[in-house]
Each structure stands twice: as C-alpha cells, then as structure tokens.
Amino acid sequence: MHDIKYIRENPNDFDATMARRGLDGMSAEILALDEDRRAVQTTLQELQAKRNEESQKVGEIKKAGGNASDVIRLVAEMKKDMAKLEDQERELAFAIKVRLSELPNILAGDVPDGAGEDENVEIRKWGEVKVPKGPDHAEIGEKLGMMDFETAAKMSGSRFTLLSGGLARMERAIAQFFLDIHTGEHGYTEVSAPLLVRDNALYGTGQLPKFAEDLFKCTTDHWLIPTSEVPLTNIVAEMIVDEEDLPRRYTAFTPCFRSEAGAAGKDTRGMLRQHQFYKVEMVSVTAPEDSEAEHERMTQCAEAVLQKLEIPFRTIVLCSGDTGFGARKTYDIEAWLPGQETYREISSVSNCWDFQARRMNARCRAKGEKQTRFVHTLNGSGVAVGRALIAVIENYHDPSDGGVWVPEVLKPYMGGVGKVVTSA
RNA sequence: GGAGGGAUGGCAGAGUGGUUGAAUGCACCGGUCUUGAAAACCGGCAUGGGUUUACGCCCAUCCAGGGUUCGAAUCCCUGUCCCUCCGCCA
Incomplete structure (x- = not known):
C-alpha cells in the first residue's frame, strides 16, 4: 500500500x-x-x-x-x-x-535496472563446485527407491512428490538443522503458526487482492499459506510495538502451498516446483532506520546454512523488472545443482520497507514519543527445505553406488548415518 | 454444532437516544516541593482526515460494515474476535 x-x-x-x-x-x-x-x-x-x-x-x-x-x-x-x-x-x-x-512497492535506489531475470546482478559467489555435472535428484531419488512421483500423482496429480526412507528423514533433518541454527545462532524465535489464513492476512503481506490465482482457497473462508511469511509477518498486524522491542525476529518451519498457475510446463521434472513444499522462513520486523542493515544480516543468515551444508551458491540482487510485488529490494540465493549444471533459487530475501506495514497497520513507537511510525518488515527463506534436499542429493551423490553422502552437519539429525543408500 | 454474555482512550473501567471525544483510577509527560528520589500538589495527555499563510476551525472514529433517527458509544441487522455452559472431537 x-x-x-x-x-x-x-x-x-x-x-x-x-x-x-x-x-x-x-x-x-x-x-x-x-x-x-x-x-x-x-x-x-x-x-x-x-x-x-x-x-x-x-x-x-x-x-x-x-x-x-x-x-x-x-x-x-x-x-x-x-x-x-x-x-x-x-x-x-x-x-x-x-x-x-x-501497485507494487517502490524500489530501492540501488536496485539495478532490468526487464527480467536475465538482468539480475550477481554480487558474490561461495564454495567450490566439486560436482559440475551429474544425474539430477529425480533420477538419484528414484533409483534409491525413495522418491516416487507416480504414487504421489496417483493420489494428488502432478507437482507432488512422495519421499520415503532415508530421503524423507533427510528432509526432516534439513529442516531441524536450519531451525536450530536460526534459533540458536541467529537470534530468531521459533514459531508454530496457522497454515490456514483469511483474506486480511494475505492482503497484509500483499498476495491479495492481486495474486489470488497463485493460491489455494479452501471451501471455508480460508486460504492455504503460500509461505509462512504470511502468518509470521501478520504477528505484528494492528500492533503498536515498543521500539526497544525491535527488531523482532521470527522463524518457522511450515509447508507452503502454491497453485503454480502461471508455471505450466516449467520445471515439470522432479521436485523443484511443487504445489506443496517445506520451507524454513525468517521474518524480521525492524524500526525504519534499521531495515537495510537487517536485510544484509538476514541474507547472511540464509547463506550461513548453505555454507554449513557446504553447498556452493551465488547471491544475486534482483533487477527492477524481477523484484516481487511487495519488495523494495530482493536478494536471491541460488544453489549449484549438478543435475541442471546451473545455479537455482533456493532462497529469496526481501526488504519490504513499510509496504506491508501500511497494509496491516503495523506500527512502532519510541519510548516517551507520542508519534507512531510504520515498522519495516523483511522476509527470507532460510532456506527452502525441498530445494535444499535437491541440492544435497545432487551435490553429495556417490556415483559408485548411487547413494547420497550425508553432510557432516546433518549427521546428528540422521542418527549418525553417513550415507543414504538403498536397503538391500 | 446449540444456548447465553461481552468488545469503550496505553491499561483498568463508567456511561442505554441530545454540549459525551467520552467520567474516574492507573500509567505516561511537564511543573512545584526536595540535597536527590519518593510522596503530595498543580497542569497536560487518543487517532485519522479536511481546510487555513497562520492562530485556528471543522469532520470522522467508543471492534468492523450497513441501517433507524432531526440527533447514536447508547436502538436494529450482518460480520469478526473473546468469555461461559452444553454437544462433538485429536
């Protein structure tokens, strides 16, 4: 607004x-x-x-x-x-x-001009690509017998995946790991929030009224959340927060539901683009003067978990034509996927400035001051769990036996297992 | 799902048709007093909008949206949220 x-x-x-x-x-x-x-x-x-x-x-x-x-x-x-x-x-x-x-948010001055995703600008790269090329996650997962698209389609149609055994566990391990890092090292408060929300919450974060077709609507007055940015950001809706209590930092591990209405024929293979996927999300609410620094910090929080997983990635700043509706400025983090021989988005970190705050009337007030100000809100994936699983599968694949090595940091979450292999 | 009760300023809480934007208390801010603080006392203290060079004037807002009325915090309808009881239920 x-x-x-x-x-x-x-x-x-x-x-x-x-x-x-x-x-x-x-x-x-x-x-x-x-x-x-x-x-x-x-x-x-x-x-x-x-x-x-x-x-x-x-x-x-x-x-x-x-x-x-x-x-x-x-x-x-x-x-x-x-x-x-x-x-x-x-x-x-x-x-x-x-x-x-x-109308979309006003862009930050340092957002590069450009018509679309081809004109986004890389700002840094991390990690050595050890597996420049390899089988994609769908092939690896199916051969392991732990990733099943047909069975998922039988009950739910296209763009759903059924994971089992080691890969199902690894997905859970990744989520746990991300949450522990964000709560333990990055100062985020873990939240378990509603997955069904009403119109006003989606209006607040900007999905409504314009992007209803991207969402799933229930037969009641509820919508399935497309990201936990929605419930996490709406925590402060209609609130006047003491400025000394800012920033507020929230994280949640939730499923996300997206109709992918405009994506027919795009990324149809594998589990890269699904109607339902898990994501660990971060949301920060800051005083107006602090949001730019928080944006950098949040991006580093997202990068940190990939570094610990030792997944090569690059960080780009989205150009004017690719920046999302509610964002003033967005960094995307893209992980290296050997199956596609390219970097693919695994996280998107946006500073929404006061755009969402106006829509949801979220304000703050300094101690002793009468005047309220709109807070600034930021959100970022920390990171997409489904896509992180893809990145691990492809970057940690062992061609000699078709298995997937378990990254060091995930081992505690996998009961000490060092490798996911087909049970003989 | 059924029955009932409620929602008023930062908080608590009066107020059932006519100077009520709203008593009172607490909190908060300024002052007096004090070596300082506390207490006491005095004063101030909602938000959004229109209009004006300005002082100011005006409008709206007592959960939200409609309605009745010359006039609504107060009456009616709808919605939302909260509470109590009953039923159901992981």
Missing part, C-alpha cells in the same frame, strides 16, 4: 519507479481521483457540520418546551444531499484504494 501523501508530493518519482518495473505511470489518474475525493469530502463535511449544529438546536428547543418540527424538517431535507455525497466519497475512496493496493 502506498502513501497517498508521498504520491501527492512526488508524483514524478512515483511514476519513475513504476516505470522501472515496466508499469505505466498512474500518479495523474490517482491524484485526479484524490482531488475529487477531497472536494466531495469538504462539501460533505460542511453539510455535516450544519446538520450537527441544527440537531443540537432540536435538543435545546425541546428542553425549553418548544416545537422543533421546522428544524427537524430542514435537517431531514439535507440528508438527501448528504447521502449522495457520502456515496460519491465512498466510491472515490474505493477507487483510490484499489489502485494503491494493486
């Missing part, structure tokens, strides 16, 4: 940032509506003032024992005009809100 005042004062800047995302400038249209609305509002308020004044007279006349029917008739007449103005005001306000809530 945008601040109409900002648009009033900086219409050209506003249009320029939208243009960087490939969107037409809308400030003129919005400001015209805004001006109309204010004109209507002023007229309406004058009438309301008059009505209040006359209505009070009725009380005074009646108290004095007089006859107030003339005044009553006068005010009753006024109400027709007022109703009309009220409708106009409502319609204009709604039209403005629709436009403001469907």
Whole structure:
C-alpha cells in the first residue's frame, strides 16, 4: 500500500519507479481521483457540520418546551444531499484504494535496472563446485527407491512428490538443522503458526487482492499459506510495538502451498516446483532506520546454512523488472545443482520497507514519543527445505553406488548415518 | 454444532437516544516541593482526515460494515474476535 501523501508530493518519482518495473505511470489518474475525493469530502463535511449544529438546536428547543418540527424538517431535507455525497466519497475512496493496493512497492535506489531475470546482478559467489555435472535428484531419488512421483500423482496429480526412507528423514533433518541454527545462532524465535489464513492476512503481506490465482482457497473462508511469511509477518498486524522491542525476529518451519498457475510446463521434472513444499522462513520486523542493515544480516543468515551444508551458491540482487510485488529490494540465493549444471533459487530475501506495514497497520513507537511510525518488515527463506534436499542429493551423490553422502552437519539429525543408500 | 454474555482512550473501567471525544483510577509527560528520589500538589495527555499563510476551525472514529433517527458509544441487522455452559472431537 502506498502513501497517498508521498504520491501527492512526488508524483514524478512515483511514476519513475513504476516505470522501472515496466508499469505505466498512474500518479495523474490517482491524484485526479484524490482531488475529487477531497472536494466531495469538504462539501460533505460542511453539510455535516450544519446538520450537527441544527440537531443540537432540536435538543435545546425541546428542553425549553418548544416545537422543533421546522428544524427537524430542514435537517431531514439535507440528508438527501448528504447521502449522495457520502456515496460519491465512498466510491472515490474505493477507487483510490484499489489502485494503491494493486501497485507494487517502490524500489530501492540501488536496485539495478532490468526487464527480467536475465538482468539480475550477481554480487558474490561461495564454495567450490566439486560436482559440475551429474544425474539430477529425480533420477538419484528414484533409483534409491525413495522418491516416487507416480504414487504421489496417483493420489494428488502432478507437482507432488512422495519421499520415503532415508530421503524423507533427510528432509526432516534439513529442516531441524536450519531451525536450530536460526534459533540458536541467529537470534530468531521459533514459531508454530496457522497454515490456514483469511483474506486480511494475505492482503497484509500483499498476495491479495492481486495474486489470488497463485493460491489455494479452501471451501471455508480460508486460504492455504503460500509461505509462512504470511502468518509470521501478520504477528505484528494492528500492533503498536515498543521500539526497544525491535527488531523482532521470527522463524518457522511450515509447508507452503502454491497453485503454480502461471508455471505450466516449467520445471515439470522432479521436485523443484511443487504445489506443496517445506520451507524454513525468517521474518524480521525492524524500526525504519534499521531495515537495510537487517536485510544484509538476514541474507547472511540464509547463506550461513548453505555454507554449513557446504553447498556452493551465488547471491544475486534482483533487477527492477524481477523484484516481487511487495519488495523494495530482493536478494536471491541460488544453489549449484549438478543435475541442471546451473545455479537455482533456493532462497529469496526481501526488504519490504513499510509496504506491508501500511497494509496491516503495523506500527512502532519510541519510548516517551507520542508519534507512531510504520515498522519495516523483511522476509527470507532460510532456506527452502525441498530445494535444499535437491541440492544435497545432487551435490553429495556417490556415483559408485548411487547413494547420497550425508553432510557432516546433518549427521546428528540422521542418527549418525553417513550415507543414504538403498536397503538391500 | 446449540444456548447465553461481552468488545469503550496505553491499561483498568463508567456511561442505554441530545454540549459525551467520552467520567474516574492507573500509567505516561511537564511543573512545584526536595540535597536527590519518593510522596503530595498543580497542569497536560487518543487517532485519522479536511481546510487555513497562520492562530485556528471543522469532520470522522467508543471492534468492523450497513441501517433507524432531526440527533447514536447508547436502538436494529450482518460480520469478526473473546468469555461461559452444553454437544462433538485429536
């Protein structure tokens, strides 16, 4: 959600940032509506003032024992005009809100220009690629007899996976490991949150009203969360947080559900793009002046778990055309996948600035201050569990026996097992 | 699922149709007093919006959205949340 005042004062800047995302400038249209609305509002308020004044007279006349029917008739007449103005005001306000809530966030100044993902900019690379090329996770997993797409399809259709045995356990181990690092070393508080949420929560984080088709909706008024960013960020919705209690850092391990409506035919092999996957998410809520530093910190938190897993990765900053709706700036972390001989996204870390905070009315207040400010919210995968499993399978594959070595840091979570192999 | 009760300022809590944006207490801020602090006393203390060069004036807001009325925190309808009892249930 945008601040109409900002648009009033900086219409050209506003249009320029939208243009960087490939969107037409809308400030003129919005400001015209805004001006109309204010004109209507002023007229309406004058009438309301008059009505209040006359209505009070009725009380005074009646108290004095007089006859107030003339005044009553006068005010009753006024109400027709007022109703009309009220409708106009409502319609204009709604039209403005629709436009403001469907426009993406303003970009940070240092987001590189670009039309799409090809123009994202690599900012660092970590780790030595030891397996430049190899079988992909689907082949490895199926040969192990622990990754079954047919059985999953039998009950659920495409884009679902059934893991079993060592790989099912490894998925759980990865999640546990991530959570322990974020809670134990990075200062995040573990949260177990609802997976079903209502409209207003999704509106708050920006998935609604524009991206309903990417989500699964229940027959009740609930939606399945596409990421635990939704429940974690909505913790502070409608709250005024003491600034001394910031930053607030939350992490959760949850399934995520996505319809993948726009992804037909994309990544159809394997478990890279699924309707359901597990993810460990991080969310930070900060005071406005702290979000940029927190963004860097959070990105490092995500990188840290990959480093401990010894998965080679690179970090890129998304260009203007690829940055998501709610984000002001986004870093993607991409893990090396030998099966694809390329880096693929395993984490996305975004600073949403006050964009979500405005939508969910999440504010903070410094001690002794009266004035509240919108908090800044950030979210990042820490990291996608399903994709981390893919990365481990492919980077730790042993061609000699088809098994998968267990990364050192996961061994405690795997009961000390050193390698996942087919049980003979 | 059935029956009932509730939602008021940062918190607690009055207020059932007419100067109620809202008593009172606590908290908070400023001051007096004090070596300092506490206590006591005095004063201040909601938010959003419109309008104005400005002082200010005005409008809206007592969970949310509709409605009744000349006038609504107060009456009616719908929704949300919380509580109690009954039923069901991992």
